[in-house]
Amino acid sequence: MDALLIGTVIKIVLVLAIVAALAGFGTYLERKVLAFMQRRLGPTHVGPFGLLQIVADGIKLFTKEDFIPQNANKFIFMMAPVVTAATAFIALSAVPLFPTFTIPDAIPFIGGAIVPSVIADINVAILFVLGMMGAGLYGPLLAGMAQANKWGIIGAARTAVQFLSYEVVTGLSILAPIMLVGSLSLIDFNNAQTGGIGSWIVWQQPVAFVLFLIAGFAETNRTPFDLLEHEAEVVSGYATEYSGLRWGMFFIGEYANMITIALLASIIFFGGFTPLGFIPGWLAILLKVTFFFFLMLWVRASWPHIRPDQLMWFCWKVLMPIAVINIIITGIVIMI
Amino acid sequence: MFEQIAFYLFSVLTAGLFLVTVLSRNVLYAMSSLAAGMVLISGFFFLLGADFLGVVQLVVYVGAVMALYAFGMMFFDATRDIKENNTSSKVVFLLSGGIAVLLVVIFAAPILGNSIEATYPPQEGLTNPESIGLVLFTKYLVPFEVAALMLLVAMVGGMILAGKKMDQSLTVTDEEMNIPQKDGDK
Known part of the structure; x- marks a missing residue:
């Protein structure tokens, strides 16, 4: 029990530190990738290849004045970014990240500790993660309503619209893979796909994968669906009045959600952390997550964003019927 | 150990949050505490193993x-x-007294809890969703189907009420707003 407890604590600390740091590194990657796709250079001045731009941005964020507008509801205004960041990390706690491993005894103090692949192995992990990420949208909603700013209110209204649009599609799209595997645990999903590339669920459920990816983009407010803070229309939406570290917390939450969606997609549809030929499991899932992260940036560079009413129309009149038909066909095939 | 701490933490927080929901006149506070309380209630289910x-x-x-x-x-x-003027101090008195009694009962509950037996004990070897599905589709099939039917009726009613102008687009084009076209466009 002790070995597992120490391992779990190590895992929690690692996940918090690495994912929070990845949010900073993610901004650098995003700017570089977008720049190359748009034939620019991106950050180049600070450090080699502009790498130290992250540090410069961090210093700016940390030292900026923490500003609360005059008529804002102070308590809710201060709480909202915490909701976004906290729910993003709580959602991550039920996602398996790497294969379980034991720290070698040679390392002092923590040697022999078993680091589990998932912090909290609840057997309904998929629903828990999606529910928690849904709760994360309370951050933008509360932020927009509390800041006494018209753009903020529009951002909050769009948050509600977006939530009511994508949530049904997410749930229905993963229902078909759940029926195939017969379990809601992400570990079971991983174990069901141990037979190499041919056993990946994406080959059996390509439609579900595309639907899940589209809903995931809406869930993380990535570009085709970044209605909440689209600069060209609503200044910065829910984040208009935020500055400094509170704005940074929204940012960390968004990047943690991107990583969670990338992890979910690679575990549910692409075999998770099972070894891939000569590639060990931890490297395989790292490559998959990196690919999905890159895909999000790629889409951002390629597609314009859509209107809120178009999003709702798209989700309810196009994606939801396709998801229901997909479930019915899957059910019939399983019955036969 | 962890479970007991978590249970008392959740129960105090839930009771406090719903008190805010009832008493606050600020819509933002009331609804935020309602949402937070609803989320915390799920913690009880997790503690009981009903994931x-x-x-x-x-x-x-x-x-x-x-x-x-x-x-x-x-x-x-x-x-x-x-x-936030509390005009009705009776309500505050009753609610806070009620919560105090509730907390005492919660702390005393383990004494009584040993004699409680489950009417439908979960079967061995079944996962959570499976055992719920089993009870729902055998023992409680009729209420389940009736609830489904009522939801369907409510949905159709909602569509009829809201759907009168559904075929019209919500967005307005320039021509409908009578914005004069510039000469350069022609």
Whole structure:
């Protein structure tokens, strides 16, 4: 029990530190990738290849004045970014990240500790993660309503619209893979796909994968669906009045959600952390997550964003019927 | 050990949050505490090992309260300063007294809890969703189907009420707004 407890604590600390740091590194990657796709250079001045731009941005964020507008509801205004960041990390706690491993005894103090692949192995992990990420949208909603700013209110209204649009599609799209595997645990999903590339669920459920990816983009407010803070229309939406570290917390939450969606997609549809030929499991899932992260940036560079009413129309009149038909066909095939 | 600490923490927080929901006149406080309380209730299900019900509680109420927020956004100015005057001190007295009694009962519950038996004990070897499905589709099939039918009726009613102008687009084009065209466009 002790070995597992120490391992779990190590895992929690690692996940918090690495994912929070990845949010900073993610901004650098995003700017570089977008720049190359748009034939620019991106950050180049600070450090080699502009790498130290992250540090410069961090210093700016940390030292900026923490500003609360005059008529804002102070308590809710201060709480909202915490909701976004906290729910993003709580959602991550039920996602398996790497294969379980034991720290070698040679390392002092923590040697022999078993680091589990998932912090909290609840057997309904998929629903828990999606529910928690849904709760994360309370951050933008509360932020927009509390800041006494018209753009903020529009951002909050769009948050509600977006939530009511994508949530049904997410749930229905993963229902078909759940029926195939017969379990809601992400570990079971991983174990069901141990037979190499041919056993990946994406080959059996390509439609579900595309639907899940589209809903995931809406869930993380990535570009085709970044209605909440689209600069060209609503200044910065829910984040208009935020500055400094509170704005940074929204940012960390968004990047943690991107990583969670990338992890979910690679575990549910692409075999998770099972070894891939000569590639060990931890490297395989790292490559998959990196690919999905890159895909999000790629889409951002390629597609314009859509209107809120178009999003709702798209989700309810196009994606939801396709998801229901997909479930019915899957059910019939399983019955036969 | 962890479970007991978590249980008392959740129970105190839930009772306090719903008290705020009832007493506060600020719509933002009331709804935020309602949402937080609903999320914390799912913690009890997790503590009892009913993971599936806990997650359902989370998913359903996060969405439901989000819809309430949409109404709050339309009808109230959430940032206006509202003076929280407790005109009815009787209600405050009764509610806080009730919560005190409730907390005593919660602390005393383990003494009584040993004699409680489950009417439908979960079967061995079944996972959470499986055992719920089993009970739902055998023992409680009729209430389940009736509930489904009622939801269908409610949905159709909602569509008829809201759907009168559904075939018209919500967005207005330039021509409909009578914006004169510039000469250069022709």
